[in-house]
Amino acid sequence: MTAIQIQDLTKTYGDVTAVDGLSLTVAEGELFGLLGPNGAGKTTTMEILTGQITPERGSVAVLDVDPVADPTAVRERVGILPEKESPPSFMTPREYFQFVGAVRNIPDEQVDEQVETWADRLGFAEQLDTMSTDLSRGQQQKAMIAAAFLHEPTLVFIDEPLANLDPIVQERVKRFLSEYREAGNTVIVTTHDVDVAAELCTRVGVMYSGDLVADVRPSELPAEETLLDVFLDRVDASVERGVATHD
Numbered sequence: 001m002t003a004i005q006i007q008d009l010t011k012t013y014g015d016v017t018a019v020d021g022l023s024l025t026v027a028e029g030e031l032f033g034l035l036g037p038n039g040a041g042k043t044t045t046m047e048i049l050t051g052q053i054t055p056e057r058g059s060v061a062v063l064d065v066d067p068v069a070d071p072t073a074v075r076e077r078v079g080i081l082p083e084k085e086s087p088p089s090f091m092t093p094r095e096y097f098q099f100v101g102a103v104r105n106i107p108d109e110q111v112d113e114q115v116e117t118w119a120d121r122l123g124f125a126e127q128l129d130t131m132s133t134d135l136s137r138g139q140q141q142k143a144m145i146a147a148a149f150l151h152e153p154t155l156v157f158i159d160e161p162l163a164n165l166d167p168i169v170q171e172r173v174k175r176f177l178s179e180y181r182e183a184g185n186t187v188i189v190t191t192h193d194v195d196v197a198a199e200l201c202t203r204v205g206v207m208y209s210g211d212l213v214a215d216v217r218p219s220e221l222p223a224e225e226t227l228l229d230v231f232l233d234r235v236d237a238s239v240e241r242g243v244a245t246h247d
């Protein structure tokens with residue numbers, strides 16, 4: 001089964017074409033990075049794939065389910081971690097996990113087990129019973145990462161996975177994501193950080209002005225060429241060809 005299938009996808013907001021005829025296939029077991037500058041269309045693509053908004057044109061399938069026709073079925077099967085989200089300010093992380101567990105019909109014992117595992121993995125056991133409003137941005141991000149994986153999905157979408165995390169936690173998250181992928185699961189990340197994409201991802205699609213301008217495997221780039229070179233080369237070339245920027 002392919003994890004993601006996108007064919008000729010287009011989404012506009014008034015005069016702005018946020019996604020412009022995008023086609024992309026991602027196999028299961030990839031850690032795929034959608035890399036692009038501000039306004040490239042990464043978030044819009046993710047929102048279509050997770051059934052939050054609908055496109056004007058094109059087809060999409062996520063684990064063989066159409067998120068436009070059946071957004072609930074997709075959201076049940078995948079984990080989603082949007083950028084800048086945080087647990088409700090009036091709940092502790094533990095209460096938030098119990099809430100997510102109830103919404104997702106996860107047995108209580110499984111929630112308890114996952115909470116212990118994640119608190120240990122990301123080092124937030126001491127904050128489990130602290131009101132979210134009193135947590136730092138990084139501590140809130142840890143809780144959101146754990147919540148996205150609570151129902152043990154086989155495909156997870158993460159916007160800017162390492163934002164707000166200190167270097168130690170960044171390493172732990174990177175290691176976890178690599179192991180999760182090695183177990184056959186799929187991760188789709190969006191980022192504008194070239195270093196994160198180069199280090200973390202098995203495959204990177206460079207997005208600019210609503211479409212892919214490069215599709216590379218960082219580990220297969222020749223020694224003299226970095227992902228930053230590819231990024232600058234393709235994005236600059238698109239600017240020179242006169243592709244309109246959105247910002």
Ligand SMILES: Nc1ncnc2c1ncn2[C@@H]1O[C@H](COP(=O)(O)OP(=O)(O)OP(=O)(O)O)[C@@H](O)[C@H]1O
Binds near residue numbers: 017040044192
């Ligand atoms: N709800 C909206 N209403 C109007 N325009 C929007 C809306 N959402 C996105 N856009 C526009 O669509 C384009 C693509 O935005 P999108 O957020 O998908 O880009 P992005 O690659 O995720 O950018 P960033 O890295 O800055 O988050 C931008 O020009 C943006 O201003």
